[in-house]
Amino acid sequence: MRAAASSPAPFTLRPLTPHLGAEVSGLDLAQGVTPDVFRALYDAFLQHQVLLFPPAELPPAAQVAFARNFGEVQVHVMTMYHADGFPELYRLSNLDAEGKPDGKHPDKGTLYWHTDGSWRTVTGQATIIYGEIVPESGGETHFADMYGAYERLSDDWKRRIAGMRAVHNLDFSRTRRHGTDLMTEQQKRDAPPVEHPIVRRHPETGRTCLYLGDHAESIVGMPYDEGRALIEELNALAIHRDLTYEHRWQPQQLILWDNRCTMHRATEYDPHTQRRVVRRCTVLGEEPVGADP
Numbered sequence: 001m002r003a004a005a006s007s008p009a010p011f012t013l014r015p016l017t018p019h020l021g022a023e024v025s026g027l028d029l030a031q032g033v034t035p036d037v038f039r040a041l042y043d044a045f046l047q048h049q050v051l052l053f054p055p056a057e058l059p060p061a062a063q064v065a066f067a068r069n070f071g072e073v074q075v076h077v078m079t080m081y082h083a084d085g086f087p088e089l090y091r092l093s094n095l096d097a098e099g100k101p102d103g104k105h106p107d108k109g110t111l112y113w114h115t116d117g118s119w120r121t122v123t124g125q126a127t128i129i130y131g132e133i134v135p136e137s138g139g140e141t142h143f144a145d146m147y148g149a150y151e152r153l154s155d156d157w158k159r160r161i162a163g164m165r166a167v168h169n170l171d172f173s174r175t176r177r178h179g180t181d182l183m184t185e186q187q188k189r190d191a192p193p194v195e196h197p198i199v200r201r202h203p204e205t206g207r208t209c210l211y212l213g214d215h216a217e218s219i220v221g222m223p224y225d226e227g228r229a230l231i232e233e234l235n236a237l238a239i240h241r242d243l244t245y246e247h248r249w250q251p252q253q254l255i256l257w258d259n260r261c262t263m264h265r266a267t268e269y270d271p272h273t274q275r276r277v278v279r280r281c282t283v284l285g286e287e288p289v290g291a292d293p
């Protein structure tokens, strides 16, 4: 534990945009954080939605230990991504056994706006991602504020979607974005489609947010094609340039975000010439609760 535990917040926060995101300076996450420091950090997480930490060495075990402060860490159903002997870590890499770019993008689903774990009954709370090797160009991570997305909907839209539920399905989003069915029958059984409200109340801030993204396949009680069109339209309406933070990575940075009130996506990079290795873990949150209109 840190010797600096006597101070409740031995770090500084610098906003990354006027609305979303803050950079945290002054903490060495590899040393662990005390409960007091974590509480202050968690308050910043709830307030800013996205937290960025400057470049620092962070071994896989320390990343998992830090993630456990937030809650139970998800073991991902797609076991091929497990990293360094830690089933809680999910590594995305385009390197071959010799460390050269293999020309394949490891997860094309990440290129579309989504929220982690929305395909589970208990959805993602924080995702914590560490950049081991990052490309010189491309491979950015973008974040969008879903409180603002809801607030900016017209009253007509708000009335229309009040009480509506969407079906989220990992098999749908992966097959769609990769153009091929990647999941085994067992993985599909482990991750069946689930329903969540489109308009969600954040369980801690109490604020209302839009909750959809790329794993959302259909709308409960609506013809499939009509639901698809509505989801596409709302996913596009949810993104506002001035409510977005676009992060260009430096090696060894760490970013964490609140999946309950943000969406994120990665941007393209050339997997033939650029190297990108990131490891992430997602903390389990709760079953989403709808917001009263």
Ligand SMILES: [Fe+2]
Binding pocket: 110, 114, 115, 116, 264
């Ligand atoms: Fe993601």
